[in-house]
Amino acid sequence: MGNTSWVRGGPVDSPFALPTGLLGHLAGLFMLLTNRQAELLPCLGIRPGEQVLEVGYGPGGLLRLLGRTPAARVCGVDPSPEMRSQATRRAKEADLRVGTAEDTGFPGESFDCVVAVNNVALWPDLDAGLRELRRVTRPGGRVVIAWHGGASPSLIARHLLLSEDELDRIRRALEETFDEVERKELKSLTVFRARVIAHGDGPGVPRASG
Numbered sequence: 001m002g003n004t005s006w007v008r009g010g011p012v013d014s015p016f017a018l019p020t021g022l023l024g025h026l027a028g029l030f031m032l033l034t035n036r037q038a039e040l041l042p043c044l045g046i047r048p049g050e051q052v053l054e055v056g057y058g059p060g061g062l063l064r065l066l067g068r069t070p071a072a073r074v075c076g077v078d079p080s081p082e083m084r085s086q087a088t089r090r091a092k093e094a095d096l097r098v099g100t101a102e103d104t105g106f107p108g109e110s111f112d113c114v115v116a117v118n119n120v121a122l123w124p125d126l127d128a129g130l131r132e133l134r135r136v137t138r139p140g141g142r143v144v145i146a147w148h149g150g151a152s153p154s155l156i157a158r159h160l161l162l163s164e165d166e167l168d169r170i171r172r173a174l175e176e177t178f179d180e181v182e183r184k185e186l187k188s189l190t191v192f193r194a195r196v197i198a199h200g201d202g203p204g205v206p207r208a209s210g
């Protein structure tokens, strides 16, 4: 089954975009080996007792690392039941659900930190995804969106890089929805970090009149 992407403006027919069946299973194992994500942890800055959501967790490489942070609770959503079953083996304590960036299914203001790695370009609707991530982020919380790139992307990742126009589109959409957006280049990831200063007071939420 294909995945509709706002970058492509149509379906992406790849076992990496929405892993299913045997090919999806193998794609998950491949991603686990090749997508190294430890460098992202300092950007997340997880503090003791925090609630964390990973969107598009895939085979669970980052979830495994999140389980070693002082987070009180790690949750995740991914539309692929195959990825849920792989990730569950790597993150037994995590609350992993089938869901999407556009519809996580969690109550509003549930998380201190929301992170999405290597899936923002696969979402069908960038703005709808970011609005949902903001909805589930608590005031004072942060959202981290990362995609293949950085200072020294792997040979494989070089085929997956987003154009500067596409990265600008992500930055502008984040600025419309969150506060204090910054971009960083890690070794193999381009990362956007944004904050929610206070609900009802940010650029993405209209102020109450009167």
Ligand SMILES: C[S@@+](CC[C@H](N)C(=O)[O-])C[C@H]1O[C@@H](n2cnc3c(N)ncnc32)[C@H](O)[C@@H]1O
Binding pocket: 003, 016, 017, 018, 019, 031, 032, 035, 055, 056, 057, 058, 059, 060, 061, 077, 078, 079, 080, 083, 099, 100, 101, 102, 116, 117, 118, 119, 122, 123, 124
């Ligand atoms: C390329 S894999 C990346 C997996 C993992 N984050 C990593 O970096 O290894 C993309 C993942 O995004 C998931 N995905 C696809 N569409 C999504 C959406 N609309 N919302 C959230 N996740 C999505 C796929 O099921 C897949 O597990």
